[in-house]
Amino acid sequence: MPSQTGDMTSELDSTAETAREQNLRRRYRTRITMASIIYVVVLAPVTFWGGLGGHSAWRFLFALLPVLPAAWMAAIIIARFRELDEYQVRLAFPGIASALVSAMLASVTIGFLGITGLNLPGVGWIVFVAGMGTWWLVSQLTGAAKQF
Amino acid sequence: MRNRIRAERETRGWTQLALAERLAVSRQTVNAIETGKYDPSLPLAFRLAAVFQTRIEDLFHPDH
Numbered sequence: 001m002p003s004q005t006g007d008m009t010s011e012l013d014s015t016a017e018t019a020r021e022q023n024l025r026r027r028y029r030t031r032i033t034m035a036s037i038i039y040v041v042v043l044a045p046v047t048f049w050g051g052l053g054g055h056s057a058w059r060f061l062f063a064l065l066p067v068l069p070a071a072w073m074a075a076i077i078i079a080r081f082r083e084l085d086e087y088q089v090r091l092a093f094p095g096i097a098s099a100l101v102s103a104m105l106a107s108v109t110i111g112f113l114g115i116t117g118l119n120l121p122g123v124g125w126i127v128f129v130a131g132m133g134t135w136w137l138v139s140q141l142t143g144a145a146k147q148f
Numbered sequence: 149m150r151n152r153i154r155a156e157r158e159t160r161g162w163t164q165l166a167l168a169e170r171l172a173v174s175r176q177t178v179n180a181i182e183t184g185k186y187d188p189s190l191p192l193a194f195r196l197a198a199v200f201q202t203r204i205e206d207l208f209h210p211d212h
Binding site for chain 2: 015016017018019020021085086087088090091146
């Protein structure tokens with residue numbers, strides 16, 4: 001006799017994932033962890049010894065160094081999206097769309113405030129936090145976060 | 149859209165995991181299709197029909 005437990009439809013159901021899905025997710029987590037570690041390893045010396053507040057022309061290069069592992073992280077996330085199946089992509093879409101809207105709204109808001117002469121420090125980070133924070137929050141609500 | 153995926157799967161004694169492996173999708177996707185949360189794309193519907201050796205119209209029926 002089939003049982004009904006939440007999303008489970010019968011005793012043949014389980015919450016386990018396919019071996020392929022487990023392997024893909026494990027590979028994603030390993031890669032994103034490696035990229036995150038490299039990001040921190042690059043960021044720390046740049047922040048403390050990069051002389052970003054000085055006058056050397058090198059400070060621009062040092063300031064941009066953490067962008068390399070950040071770009072790698074972005075590439076890993078994009079690659080993970082390409083591995084998702086059609087339902088998982090649909091599940092992930094609200095998070096991505098909301099993050100885009102949130103980041104754009106933050107950007108436009110800051111832009112208009114800038115016209116008035118109000119220059120907020122670290123405005124780029126506000127846009128980043130708005131986008132990433134929204135992605136995280138909506139993904140938690142939709143259950144898409146489990147795919148990452 | 150109503151479907152007979154769960155019935156066909158259980159007739160064969162397959163778990164959602166086993167069906168997901170055959171379809172090369174996640175178990176989450178199989179569960180979403182069976183519970184009516186998600187209607188599969190046409191290519192996936194064809195794969196389902198092939199796995200169950202039947203026709204798409206025998207697996208899926210409109211609600212009305």
